[in-house]
Structures are given as structure tokens and as C-alpha cells.
Amino acid sequence: MEQKSFLQTGGRWTQVKIKTAIASADAIANYLFDHQAVGLEIQENNDEYSTLLAYFPQDDLTTMRLRNLRRFIAKLPSFGLPGEESITIEMRAYDSQDWANSWRSAFPPQEIGDHVVVAPTWHQMEEDEPQDDELGDQSGTEKILIRLDPGMAFGTGHHPTTRLSLHLLSGLSFKGREIVADIGTGSGILSILAVKMGAKKVIALDIDETALNVAEHNFVVNGIKDHVDLRQSEGLVNLTGKFHLIISNIVSQVILPMIPSYPQYLRKGGKLILSGILDSESQTIRTALRDHGFQCLQVRQQDEWVGILAQKGN
DSSP, rough: OOOOOOGGGOOOEEEEEEEHHHHHHHHHHHHHHTTOOOOEEEEEOOSSEEEEEEEEEOTTTTTHHHHHHHHHHHHHHGGGSSSSSOOOOEEEEEEEEHHHHHHHHHOEEEEETTTTTOOOOOOOTTTTTTOOGGGGGSSSSSOEEEEOOOOOOOOOSHHHHHHHHHHHHSSOOOOOEEEEETTTTSHHHHHHHHHHHHHEEEEEEEEEEHHHHHHHHHHHHTGGGGGGEEOSSSSSTOOSSSEEEEEEEEEEHHHHHHTHHHHHHHHEEEEEEEEEEEHHHHHHHHHHHHHHTEEEEEEEEEEEEEEEEEEEEE
């Protein structure tokens, strides 16, 4: 699989700016990814609204893309999500270079907790920042550097669901023998962190071919490709074996029906990281975990989003 960076393409671009209720933001973001947005930024405005900035080539399909987007938004209430009455859409044109500069300025390096730095590939690290060639044994206090370009797959570390997963994962200890499953890998950011923390192998799954291309590119950039088995698969389908850790940063509607199946894929005492859970849904998830033999070790919250670290019982 080969990925061409959207920053290397020329021409003119259309920015679609969508202000939406937070509850609908992930559904709209997934729709934009599935319909070939060449970049997507999600900004949390407050506790109620998010702004999505999506980019498409400026061509004769622009009007059709907007019409189809509006049709999708009109269907959101059928999924129990806020629809047209809570959403506004704006459009503007960009020259390639203007867009590239604007896009890059929106993604400075970010620190996740005490141990992780996520930086775009174009950022030149300063002397007091972690360097690519200084990474290795991360059992000490050195920060782990993840090189990741914002692109066509979810998971740049800016969204609370990804940040919660990174926080929970970075708090674990690895001994160099752990086998991890990353369900819905997206950009591959969580697989990258697991390997850089010492995991022996990661099985990274995603149903979306675009995400698989982006993830493979990011695995190469971060020098971990040989430690990851990247597969196209939906949920736990085609997953075999037992794992020390399973990570699922998806949405509650997908996580909940998988909870009864997680134990058969986890080793004795294995751990589970779940994210993509709204605060209003977290109690349902935690109850289901307890009902299936899990102990909730840690619950973190950012804005209206919740991440859970659980452990399989003996």
C-alpha cells in the first residue's frame, strides 16, 4: 500500500467547515473520511459544539459532495443523533500552498501526559525535545516521540477519545513480550505507542482501506512496521489467539456488542482499553464489563468523553 501525502498535491482545494453538536461530530467525521476528504481537523469549541474542517479537491464534484453531505446529516436523527437544526455548513476555496501552510500551523507538536509527544513529520525537534534516533527502551522517564501526519484516518491525538486512549496506554508497563490487538486502528497511533513502549507485536485492524494505507505509512515513518500485523477486518472478525492487551477506540455502539467476546481473546489477567464512549453511555459500558468478568481499573474523562482501562478476571 502506498500513501501520497495530501500536502504534496497541487491545485485548489475546498474547505468545508461544519459546526455541529458534539454528539454528531464523530458520525460526520467518519462520513467525510469515507467520502475521500483529503484532510480533517476536529476542533472542540465547548461542551456542546465541535467544528470540523474537511478538505476536498476543488473540482466539478464539489456541488454533489455538499448535496450528499446534507442528505447524510438529514438522516442523523434516525440514528438518535442531532441533525440539521444543530448543524451549520460553510465553504471556502484555498490555493494549494495557502492550504498547506494553514493546515500545518494548526498541528503543532503536542504532549500527551508525561511520556508522549506527538509531532508532525515536518516539525523540526528542538534540542530539549525527544529525537527520532534517541528512541529505544522507554521504560525510564524519556518521552516517546510519535511522528504522525494529519490525514485521511482518524487519530491524530487531537481528539479527546484518542488522547484518553494515549493516556491510559502510556500508564501501562511492557516487558517486551506483550501481544496487543488494536481494533479500529485508524491512523495507527495507538499501535505505534504500544510498540515504542515495548510491545512485542501488535495486530492492527481496520475495516477502512484508506485507514490501512495511512496506518502503514505511519508505521514506516515511526520505524515499527516489522512489529505490526496490519489487517483489514471489522471488529473482532478474523482475530485469533490470545492477547495481553486489546485496545478499542471506536464508539459505544460498536464496543457494547463486542464486550461478551473480549474475554475469549484476552489472556488471564489481560487488559482492555476502551474509548470513544460518551459520558452518558459510560455507565452502560461499565455495567456490561462487570457482567462479563471485568474489573474497571481506571476511568478517565475529557470533556464529555470517557476512556476505560479494565482487566479480565482470573
